[in-house]
Amino acid sequence: MFAVLEFLKDDDRFNAPEIRCAKASLNCRESYGDAAVGYVQVKREGDLCIVKCRVCPEHRVRSKAYSTTYSTLIINEATEKIIDVQCHDCAAATGGCKHALAVLMWV
Numbered sequence: 001m002f003a004v005l006e007f008l009k010d011d012d013r014f015n016a017p018e019i020r021c022a023k024a025s026l027n028c029r030e031s032y033g034d035a036a037v038g039y040v041q042v043k044r045e046g047d048l049c050i051v052k053c054r055v056c057p058e059h060r061v062r063s064k065a066y067s068t069t070y071s072t073l074i075i076n077e078a079t080e081k082i083i084d085v086q087c088h089d090c091a092a093a094t095g096g097c098k099h100a101l102a103v104l105m106w107v
Contacts, residue, residue, distance in 0.1 A: 003075075004104060007082035013096030036099075037106045047078035051107055055087070055099040071103040 038054040051073040069089040075082050087099040 003080055003082050007085070007104070011096065013094070036102050044077075047076050048083070049075045049077050051075070051103070053103050053106070055102055069097075069099045071099050073100075073103050073107055075107075 036056050038056060040054075041052045043050045043052075053071050053073075055069050055071050069087050071085065071087045073082070073085045082104070085100045085104045087097045090097050090099055092098070
């Protein structure tokens with residue numbers, strides 16, 4: 001959990017008021033991650049662990065026909081530090097979106 005807090009504190013994408021408050025607390029719920037994170041792929045390259053996930057937006061977790069976003073999480077296992085987490089398919093991806101937060105908290 002310490003690595004998650006360090007990453008969120010240091011990454012400018014997740015310091016916007018919108019992310020810090022309501023959306024972050026909603027998307028960090030354990031129940032949201034379990035419902036929203038779908039297919040997961042794990043790849044290890046040296047000390048790096050790369051996790052790719054399909055994430056369904058919160059308001060559509062029960063609708064399987066809804067298109068999902070793809071998020072990637074990169075962790076350095078040797079230093080136990082989160083290198084990056086990003087969403088690839090949503091409009092808010094450059095500002096640190098809720099899908100990336102959901103994947104981060106799910107892992």
